[in-house]
Amino acid sequence: MTESHTALTFDSPVVLVGGAPDPVGLSAMLSEWPTIAADSGIHAALKAGRKPLSIIGDMDSVDDLASLPADIRQIKLFGQDDTDFEKCLNLIVAPLIVGIGFIGSRFDHSLGAIHALAATSNQSDLLLVGADDIILRVRGDIALRLPVGIRVSIIPLAKQSFVASSGLAWPLDGLHMEFGQAIGISNRVLDEDITITAGAGDGYAVIAPFDCLKSILGQLTNS
Numbered sequence: 001m002t003e004s005h006t007a008l009t010f011d012s013p014v015v016l017v018g019g020a021p022d023p024v025g026l027s028a029m030l031s032e033w034p035t036i037a038a039d040s041g042i043h044a045a046l047k048a049g050r051k052p053l054s055i056i057g058d059m060d061s062v063d064d065l066a067s068l069p070a071d072i073r074q075i076k077l078f079g080q081d082d083t084d085f086e087k088c089l090n091l092i093v094a095p096l097i098v099g100i101g102f103i104g105s106r107f108d109h110s111l112g113a114i115h116a117l118a119a120t121s122n123q124s125d126l127l128l129v130g131a132d133d134i135i136l137r138v139r140g141d142i143a144l145r146l147p148v149g150i151r152v153s154i155i156p157l158a159k160q161s162f163v164a165s166s167g168l169a170w171p172l173d174g175l176h177m178e179f180g181q182a183i184g185i186s187n188r189v190l191d192e193d194i195t196i197t198a199g200a201g202d203g204y205a206v207i208a209p210f211d212c213l214k215s216i217l218g219q220l221t222n223s
Helices: 041-047 082-089 107-119 212-221
Strands: 016-017 036-038 053-059 073-076 094-100 125-129 132-140 143-145 152-156 159-166 176-178 185-187 193-201 203-211
Touching: 016 041, 036 041, 036 082, 053 082, 082 107, 082 143, 094 212, 107 125, 107 132, 125 212, 132 212, 143 212, 152 159, 152 193, 193 203, 203 212
Parallel strands: 016 036, 016 094, 036 053, 053 073, 094 125
Antiparallel strands: 125 132, 132 203, 143 193, 152 185, 152 203, 159 176, 159 193
């Protein structure tokens, strides 16, 4: 990001809409939360009947900025060293950011979104939603309630050590994971209450099926 802008601070969770298709009309389902659009996400948001408070990005994928409603704040940020998703994460402060339209449609965009989860200094809970999977960025320990038998993957965002875990078919106790060396694909839930105690590291992603979304959202917003 090459310009300085005041942070957009919220007391409630925020729905951040990207340019990929909304898998199940989720942005409409989360209508009680404020919406922010990342660049071309403005088109997806308006199509879903949501008028974002702001649009953030370099605006290179927006059809006609002048035609947007005047009360949508336009925050134009130049620079090719970060994606529009990263630009948004640099500005939004909220207890939870739910990103829709960043994973699942194009693999390169999905990789860019995962890179953003690793690179950002944003301390919000970050949850990305695709048609098949959800990705929760975690720093530190976590406890989740998940259905017994489902797959769950634990992916380091660079390097991450683990002290212990419970409720998983393949425990994480004493493991050190590093992208390009060792990751935790397709673990399985043995007990509906799983815990992960993290050691030193850069954080990790918990990847679960889309069907777990409602439960995880409830746990994140009621914690």
